[in-house]
Amino acid sequence: MVSFKRYQTKSGSRWMFKVGIGADPITGERRNTTRSGFKMKREAQEKCYELELELELELELEIKERGNIFKEKELTLKKFCGTWLEIYENERYNPWVIPRVNK
Known part of the structure; x- marks a missing residue:
């Protein structure tokens, strides 16, 4: 997600943006970074x-x-498909999917 915002300084208006850079691998929380100071x-x-x-x-x-x-x-x-099924069977799935695919 990206957002752009105009803000005021003593020398005039400037632009900044905030962009998501993914999730923190340890906490799982979203991480963002901000860059500012652009004239246009x-x-x-x-x-x-x-x-x-x-x-x-x-x-x-x-x-x-x-x-x-x-x-x-x-x-x-x-x-x-065989590898996918092995992975999928270990995850959450609807029980009716596996029998139909194996036919």
């Missing part, structure tokens, strides 16, 4: 976009470091 809203939007791209790249690197649950390069639909 367009400047704030550009910096916000740059920050979001940077955060996306960091997230992609984090995912790559954890690894992929599907290690094989040649993954068939049958193998994918």
